[in-house]
Amino acid sequence: MPPSVPSLPRRVARTLRTSLFAQVLCALVLGITVGKLWPDTATALQPLGDGFTRLIKTVISPLVFCVVVVGIAKAGDLKAFGRIGVKALIWFEIASTAALVIGLVAANVVGPGKGMNVDPSSLNAAAVDETTGGGHLPTTAEFVLNALPQSFLGAFAENELLQVLILACLVGAALLHLGHTKVPQILPAVEQAQEIIFAIVGFIMRLAPLAVFGAMAHLVGQYGLGVMETYAKLIVLCYVAAALFVVLLAVALRVVTGLSLWKFLRYIREEMLLALGTASTESVMPRVMQKLRRAGARDDAVGLVLPTGYSFNLDGASLYLSIGTLFIAQAVGVDLSLGQQITVVLVLMLTSKGMAGIPGSAFLALSATASSLGAIPAGAVALLLGVDRIMDSMRVVTNLLGNCVAVFAVSRWEGALDTAKAKRVLDGEEDTSEPDDGDKGAGGETGTEALVPAIPAQKPKEPKGLKEPAPEAG
DSSP states (O other): OOOOOOOHHHHHHHHHHHOHHHHHHHHHHHHHHHHHHOHHHHGGGHHHHHHHHHHHHHHHHHHHHHHHHHHHHHHTOHHHHHHHHHHHHHHHHHHHHHHHHHHHHHHHHHOTTTTOOOOGGGSOTHHHHHHHTTOOOOOHHHHHHHTSOSSHHHHHHTTOHHHHHHHHHHHHHHHHHHOTTTSTTHHHHHHHHHHHHHHHHHHHHTTHHHHHHHHHHHHHHHHTTHHHHHTHHHHHHHHHHHHHHHHHHHHHHHHHHOOOHHHHHHHTHHHHHHHHHHTOSGGGHHHHHHHHHHTTBOHHHHHHHHHHHHHHOOHHHHHHHHHHHHHHHHHTTOOOOHHHHHHHHHHHHHHGGGOTTOTTHHHHHHHHHHHHHSSSOGGGGGGGTTTHHHHHHHHHHHHHHHHHHHHHHHHHHHTOBOHHHHHHHHTTOSOOOOTTSOOOOTTSOOGGGGTSOOOOSSOOOOOTTOOOOOOOOO
16 A cells, blocks of 8 residues: 555644754744734743853853864864964955945945935934943954953853864864873863763754744834834845845855855755844854864864854954945935045954954944044944844844855865765755754764764774874983
């Protein structure tokens, strides 16, 4: 007898039960509906999204530390790791500058703020200070000093990714220097800790639909859909400019690696939808790191390029800042010359690097840019208060894609990318079942076991590059 075909309701129920993408998509639609119909109730749902983000943040620093230490130790070449860092910074600067230029060109062509004729004195500049908490962007010296850890545990407690990266590099270098015979248990212990962290991520990800529901309900309930009518021209321009930048990323990825960005988007569709719903790239960093490693990128490249990009490669934020600056100028009737617009690019190239993790950083960067020009009233930044949250989705998706492309490009540049494996994974020819769902597969292994080699009971073999130092004289 031919096997019976499940009914449509059963197929839908099974999809909702097994597919994170379907769960998050339903939560997204439900959150928008609740926010529209019951705005007062919806604004109280924000803790759902905030709680999820907090849980994810607890594992980001130890995860980055483990991945980088294992990557350096197994690659066995600290110089290669340094080359990856330099090449990543070069890529970041080129990508960020391209995003700034695209934003300026788009704002000049469309003119989203022209005809508004806003009186700057009528704006509530104090609202900007309230949003930013009276903070300020760090100077170059402060940024460099803040990247250096003051204590080992403090870097993890405060979730300072750059500090954690530096500590991981030091530990990895120490492992290479001492050799595996002096510290035979350290590397297996770090690998096992990495497996535990990935399992924890799998548990937390089960709450992702609740997080998206709460975040979207709060967004629509607090700001309403009417703000989209008031700033429709600006919103559409930002999203179209972001789409053009993504096309540019797709071309760059194809030229450099031969991979398809559209296939990669399908590969990380759950993570993209989650980032879109929670307006946070941090919420998906652990899963994206896993998927990039499974797609052929080497551990050391993933561990260094992706977290560093969270501070140095904010492509979506760069687009928004350049468009926002010209929007403000046009709205208050200020005509910026070509020289002033070049100044905008130069200032934003610096201010955008210190934005990560600072409340209201976009407003701080815009205020700093307005002050440097001297032609735009700093209080005019308040024009964007009503629409800034709507732009979060554009910023986080573009930032995430830009950093993922950077991982592939720099990995290929350094020879740390298995291109054949990447193509097989993106084409669906290799098993791409969820690596972190915490369930046992058909073979009885957890998803993380496909990512991290099992630790043998015997004394592990010495990884490449871990050598016993020469005996000291005397």
